[in-house]
Amino acid sequence: MSEPAASRSGRPLALVTGASGGIGEELARLAARDGHDLVVVARSADRLDALAGELRSHGTEVEVLVADLETEAGQGAVERRLAEAEAGDRRPVDVLVNNAGFGTVGRFVELPVDGELAQITLNVSALVRLTRAVLPRLVQVGRGGVLNVASLASFEPGPGMATYAATKAFVLSFTEAIREEVAGTGVRVSALCPGFTHTGFQERAGVRTDGVTGLAAMAWQRAPDVARTGWEGFVADRAIIVPGLLNRAAAVGVRLAPRSAVRKLSARVVRQLH
Numbered sequence: 044m045s046e047p048a049a050s051r052s053g054r055p056l057a058l059v060t061g062a063s064g065g066i067g068e069e070l071a072r073l074a075a076r077d078g079h080d081l082v083v084v085a086r087s088a089d090r091l092d093a094l095a096g097e098l099r100s101h102g103t104e105v106e107v108l109v110a111d112l113e114t115e116a117g118q119g120a121v122e123r124r125l126a127e128a129e130a131g132d133r134r135p136v137d138v139l140v141n142n143a144g145f146g147t148v149g150r151f152v153e154l155p156v157d158g159e160l161a162q163i164t165l166n167v168s169a170l171v172r173l174t175r176a177v178l179p180r181l182v183q184v185g186r187g188g189v190l191n192v193a194s195l196a197s198f199e200p201g202p203g204m205a206t207y208a209a210t211k212a213f214v215l216s217f218t219e220a221i222r223e224e225v226a227g228t229g230v231r232v233s234a235l236c237p238g239f240t241h242t243g244f245q246e247r248a249g250v251r252t253d254g255v256t257g258l259a260a261m262a263w264q265r266a267p268d269v270a271r272t273g274w275e276g277f278v279a280d281r282a283i284i285v286p287g288l289l290n291r292a293a294a295v296g297v298r299l300a301p302r303s304a305v306r307k308l309s310a311r312v313v314r315q316l317h
Contacts, residue, residue, distance in 0.1 A: 061143030063090035069270030146207030166210035188231030235273035238290035
C-alpha cells in the first residue's frame with residue numbers, strides 16, 4: 044500500500060497534523076506500517092515524542108514538529124516544512140494528512156466568538172494553507188496525495204454545532220474540487236468523513252459520549268477502525284470515505300431528504316450531546 048520511493052531513504056514521507064491522539068495518531072501508525080516515514084505535528088510535545096518513540100522502535104524515521112495550527116506562527120512553521128525540497132537531511136513530503144481540527148457544541152448566540160473563529164482558522168484556513176504548500180510539488184512529480192479529514196457533518200447543517208459543521212462542509216467541497224483539478228496527474232486527494240468517533244474531540248467540545256440514543260448511538264466508532272477505513276480508502280484513491288454502514292446510509296439519506304427535515308433531525312441529535 045505504500046507510495047513509490049520518493050527520497051534518498053527509499054521511503055516516502057507523510058506529514059500528519061493532529062497526530063498526538065485519536066484518528067491522527069492512528070493514521071500515523073498506518074502510514075508507518077505501510078512503509079512511510081513520518082513528520083508528526085501537534086501542540087503536545089510529550090504525546091508526539093511518545094508516538095515517535097513507538098514508531099522508531101519499528102524502524103520508522105520520525106520527525107517531530109510541535110506547532111499550534113491555530114496560530115500564524117504554527118501554520119507558518121508547517122507550511123515551510125511542506126514547501127521544502129530535498130536539502131541535506133530535509134526530505135520533501137509526499138503525503139499530507141490534514142487531520143487537526145476541533146468543534147464546539149451549543150447555540151451559536153451563546154458561544155464565545157473567539158472559539159468559533161478559532162475553528163475556522165484551524166479547520167479551514169490551516170488546511171487550505173498546508174494543502175497549497177504541498178500540492179504544487181506533488182503535481183510536478185506526479186505522485187503522493189492529500190487526505191483531508193472532514194466529518195459526517197459535512198453533509199448537513201449542524202444546529203448546535205453550526206460553525207463546526209460549516210467548516211467541515213467547506214473541507215468536503217474544497218477536497219472534491221481540488222481532486223478534480225489534479226485529476227490525471229497521479230496525485231490522490233481524498234476526504235475522510237467520520238461520524239461519532241471516540242477521541243479527544245469530545246472532551247474539548249464538551250460532548251457527552253453517552254448522550255446519544257437510537258441509531259446514532261449505534262454508529263459510534265473507535266478511532267483505529269475509522270483511521271483504517273480512511274487510510275485504505277485513500278490508498279485506493281476514493282474521493283469520499285465514510286466509515287461505517289450506518290454513517291454511509293446517513294450520508295446518502297441527508298442528500299435525499301428535505302433540508303427542513305435534515306435540520307430538525309440534526310438539531311435533535313446534537314441536543315443529546317450536551
